[in-house]
Amino acid sequence: MRTVLVTGLGGAGRTTVAAATALAAARRGERALLLSADRDDPLTPLLGGEEVARLDVVRIDSGADFRTELLALQDRAGTVLELLGAGRLDGEELTELPGAEQLALLKALRETAAGDHDLVVVDMPPVHQSVAALALPGQLRRYLRRLLPPERQAARSLRPVLAQLAGVPMPAQWLYETAARWDAELAAVEAVVEDPSTTVRLVAEPTPTAAAALRTARLGLALHGAAPDAVIANRVLPTGSADPFLAALSGQQQCVLKELAEEFAAVPLHEVPHLGRDPRGTEELDELIDGPTGEIGLWEGKDGFVRPGPWHVEDRLADDGVLVWHLPLPGATRDQLGLVRRGDELLLTVGPFRKIATLPSALRRCTVSGAGLTDGVLRIRFTPDPELWPRTR
Incomplete structure (x- = not known):
């Protein structure tokens, strides 16, 4: 199964491109699923209310999902809440909190991975929100490990004694079990996002600000292990118009398309014509699928673009005995980067984006001895600490 995450700039036609992508797969005989969390439900008018063979459309109700999850958590924590004198909440009085939409979308993405569709197309929110959503599973897993370390469960037989000594109830087993369940679900979402069969498509209208915005978006995606398999230039006007106004707009678009082609040289750039409506x-x-030239490569998902591999550690170099961690960051510049080592974690800042990455076990026994950015890859050098590194005879 392939998964295509369709995102891009606000108002650029992401939903239209996502719907056309799923529709084209169904036309080819694939079983396709179109997934959307848009509150306004643009898919119904976009598809004309028609049922298409081999195409399933699912709209996520993030409000209902939020209420279900919170009520279930409240039921499991009933004893603790009663001890605290807390009043229970009814489903009718619950309104979803910020972030609930992202969590519902990620949950649906995990559930679809177990389905039998050939292609899952996800109508994602605008790109900055999509980057935040893709980063969310890793962030939440890190918080869970810090707040409820799994290794503390080994002391559960001592909790009654500790509770008597401390005079307060100790964390109940259900809390650890809930944390473990959440961790497993978040890990499953991360696995879907990082799977080589999952790709991202960036959608933008060819306006003067598009290239810079997509360049920044690509950095955020790369920081979290995602990469575009195509850039979709939507609503492209025909050239050669006799109308001076349309000719000027078309000329501006052509300049932007040239800039995008240069900026994203390693990624296929596809133009989707403006229908005038x-x-x-x-x-x-x-x-839109066929286009004026009958090309449908846009929707095939087989453009030959290879996603960059995950961050990896290079083998120890014989000349100076260092280890090098490779982080693909296409389009990054040195002035955008920030790098801080804190314990077993690396705090990496790239432009407006930030990631806290846990170091591989080999690098935890090293000190950072330098870093360099070359050809879109950040290489961080680690020198083994003699006090921590195994000695050889």
């Missing part, structure tokens, strides 16, 4: 119904979506 917002597409409505499957027939008009078919026009």
Whole structure:
């Protein structure tokens, strides 16, 4: 199964591209699933309310998901809440909190991974929100490990004694079990995002600000192990218009398209024509799929683009005995980077994005001895600490 995450700049037509991608897969005979968490439900008018063979459309209800999860947690924590004198909440009075939409989308993404579809197309939020959503599982897992370290469960037989000594109830087993369940679910989401069959498609209108915005977006995606398999230039006007106004707009778009082609040289750039109206119904979506030249490579997902591999440690170098950690950051510049080592973690800042990465076991016994950015790859040098590194005879 392949998963395509469709994101991009706000108002660029992400939902249209996602719907056309899923529709094209269904037209080819694949079983496709189109997944969206948009509150306004743009898919119904976009597809014209039609049922398409081999295409399933699912809209996530993040409010209902939030209420279900919170009520279940409240039931499991019932004893503790009663000890604290807390009043129980009813489902009717619950309104979802910020971030609930992202969590519901990630949960749905994990559940679809166990399905039998050939292609899952996810209509993601704008790119900065998508980067935050992709980073969320790793962040939450880190918080859970810090707040409820799994190794403390080994002392559960001592909790009654500790509770008497401390005079307060100790964390109940259900809390650790809940944390373990959440950790497993978040790990499953991370596995879907990091799977080589999961790719990202960036959608933007070719406006003067598009190249810079997509460049920043690519950095955020790369920082969290994702990379675009294509850039979709949407609503491209025809060239050669006799109208001076349209000719000027088209000329501006062509300049931006050239800039995008240079900026994303390693990523296929596809142009989607402007229909002169917002597409409505499957027939008009078919026009986008075929295009004026009949090219459908945009929707095949087989453009030959290879995602960069995950961050990896290079073998020990014979000349100076250091280890090198490779972090692909295409398009990054030195002035955008910030790097701090704190214990077993590395705090990496790239432009407006930040990631806290746990060092591989080999690097925890080393000190950072330097870093360099070359050809879009950040290489961090680690020198083994003689006090921690195994000695050889």
